[in-house]
Amino acid sequence: MLEFQFESIAAFVEMTPHGVYVWPIYGLGLLVIGGLTWLNARQHRQAIRMVQRNLEREESHES
C-alpha cells in the first residue's frame, strides 16, 4: 500500500503532466493555514499590548 509512486524526486515534483496544478494548490493551502495562524497570533499580540497600555495608563493616573 505504501509504495512511492514516482521513479525519482524530480518525477515527483514534475508529476507529469499535472505538477503545475497540484503543487501550487498545496502551496496555497499551506499559505492559507499559515497566514491565518499568523493573523491570529498578531491579533492576540495586539490585544495583549492594548491591555498593557491600559494598565500603564492606569498606573500613571494613580501615581
Next chain:
Amino acid sequence: MIFEPAQIEISELGCERDDRLLFENLSMTLESGQILRVAGPNGAGKTTLLRTIAGLFEIQEGEIRVNRLPLKECLDQVLYIGHKPQVTRDLTVLDNLKFLTGADEARLKSALGDVGLKGYHDSLVKELSQGQGRRCALARLWCVEAPIWILDEPYTALDVEMVETLDAQITSHVNAGGICLFTTHQPPQQLDYQTLELGHVD
C-alpha cells in the same frame, strides 16, 4: 378619567453599556400617583434606564414587572416620549397623531389646542419650528390613555408657558392614578416629585 391602581416593580436591575457599568442592583417600586425624576450627569444612564423601563432595551439583569406581570406583556400601558422627534416630517400633524394614537379627530384637535397648536392640524411637520414639532409629539399626552408615562427630556425646546401647561398635565395625570417617570436638566418648579440620582455606581 381615572386609572386602575398601577404599580411598577423594579428589582435588581443592572445594565452595562460599552463596557461601562451604568447601574446595578437598582430596586424600587412605583405606585399610582407617583412622579419620579431620574437625574444624573450626562452619560449616567438616564436614557438607558428610561428605555429599559419602557421595554425598548432588553433587560440585562434583574426584572421589571408591571401590575405583577412581566413588562413585555404590558407595553400597551406605556406612553414613551424620547429624544427623537417621533413624528414623520412629510406627514401632517393630524396624520402623525392619528397613526400613533388611533384617537378620533375631535379629540386630537382638542389636544392640539391644549399644546398651543390650534389650527396647525393640516400643516406638515417639516413646516413647523422645532418647538412646535416638540409640542406635536407631546400632544399625545392629551389623547392617549396609558397609565405609565415615560418622558425623556420633555422640557427641551419648550417655552415657559408650555412648561407650565406640561407640569399641569403631568399633575392631573398622576392625580388620576397614573405614574410618570421623566428626566430633565432644569428641575421643574411646580411638580411634586421624587428624585433618583444615577451616576454613583462604582
Next chain:
Amino acid sequence: MGWRWFHQWGSPRWFYERAGRWQLVCGWLALILLVAGSLWGLGFAPVDYQQGNSYRIIYLHVPVAFLAQAMYAAMALCAVVLFVWKMKLADVAMQSIAVMGFAFTVLSLVSGAVWGKPTWGTYWVWDARLTSMLILAFLYLGAIGLRAAIQDPDQAGKACGILVLVGVVNLPIIKYSVEWWNTLHQPASLKLTEKPAMPASMWVPLLVNILGYYIAAAYLVLGSMRAIVLERERRATWVKELIGRA
C-alpha cells in the same frame, strides 16, 4: 460582571486558559496528520487511471470543501446558543468561524477551479457544486461584512446571528435549486462525480487529511477566539491580572 454565568462555557477566563492548551494539542495533531496525509496522497497513493496525477488535488479540495459547509452549520449552531442561552462565547465563536469558513470556502473554490483546468479543460464551469460553493462564499462574506458595519459588538453579534440563521434555513434550498438548475442547463458529461469505487490506498490518505483539516480548523478557530476574547474582555480584572503578572 457582564458575562452571564452559564457553567464553565460562560466564563471567558476559563475558556481563555483552557483553549490555550487545546489549541496547542490541536495544532500539533493537525500538523502531523496533514503532513502525513498530504505526503501519502501526493506521493504514495496510486495514480488515477482517468485523471492522472491531477486528482491528487482532492486530498486538499475535498476536506476543505467539507469544512466550508460544516463551518456554516457550526456558525448557525453558535447563533442558536447565543440566542437561547445568551452565551457570549458563542458569538465569539461565530465571529471566528465566519472568517475561517470564508477562507476555506475560497480555498475550496480555487482548488476546484485549478483541478478543473486539467480535468475539464477550463477553470470554471457553472457546475452545481461550484455554484453553490460560490453562493456559500457570498453568505460568509455577508456575515463578515454585517459584523464589520455595526459598531457595538453585542449588537453586531446578534444581527449576524439572525442573518446566519436565515442563511442556514435557506442553504439546503439554495443547494437543491442550484442542482436542479444545473441539470436544466448543463449536459451531464460535465458533471463532477466521484467514482464510487475508490481503492483503500486512495481513500485512506483522504480520510487522514479530512481529519487533519478538521483539527486544523479547530486550531485556527480556537486561536482566533482567544484573541477576540482577550480583546473584548480587555477591561475585565482577570485579563489585567493575567497580563499584569506576565
Next chain:
Amino acid sequence: MSIEKRMLARELKLIAARPGDIFKPMWFLMLVISMVPLALAPDSDLLAEIGSAMIWVATLLALLLNTEHLFQSDFSDGVLEQWLFLDRPLAWLVGLKLIAHWLFHVLPLILITPIAGLMLSVSTEVLFALLATLFVATPALTCFSGLGAALTLGSSRSGILGVLVMMPLFVPVVILAAGVLIRATDGSDTLPLMALLGAFSVVAATLVPIAVSAAIRLNIGGSN
C-alpha cells in the same frame, strides 16, 4: 380606526407626500433595460432570447433599490420604536408594512415590465409568464430585502450592505423563475414550477417578518 387601517392609511399618505419614491425605481428599471441593446446589439432575435432574463434581473435590482431604506426614516425619526407600544406583535406590524410596501412600491414596478418586454422584443407568451413569476416571487424578495434593510438599520456606514447580504438568498427564487421562463419559451407546462415558486414566497412571507422584527428590536435596543 384599527391599527391595520392606520398603517395602510399612513403608507398611502407618505406616498402622496413623496411620489418620487415610486417613480425612481421605475426610472431605474427603464434605464437598465435601455442599456441592454446598447451594450449588446440591436438584434431583436438576440434581445428576445435574453430579454426576459434581463428584465427579471433589472426588476430585482430596482426592487432592492427601493427596499433598501424601508425602515430608515421611521427609525431615525423614532417612529419605529413607537410601534412597540402599539397593541400588536411587532412581527405583525412589520408584515403589514411589507405588504403595504409591496402593494404601493413593488406592484407598480411589475406593472411596467410589459413595456420593457416590448422594448426587448419578448414574445407575448413569455411576457405573461414573466409577469406571473414576478407577481409570485416579489413577496419573497420584498421580505428578504426588508430583512437586509432592518439588519443594517443601526449602522451609519452600511452603504448597500443590506443588499449585498441578502442577494445570495435570492438564488432559489431566481432559478425557479428562470425555469418558468424557459418552459414558457418552450411552450411546456409551467404550473408545477409556479406552484413551487408560490410556496417559497408564501413560506418566506410568513417567516421572514419574524426575523425582520427581531432585527428591528435589536437595532432599537442599540440606539439612544
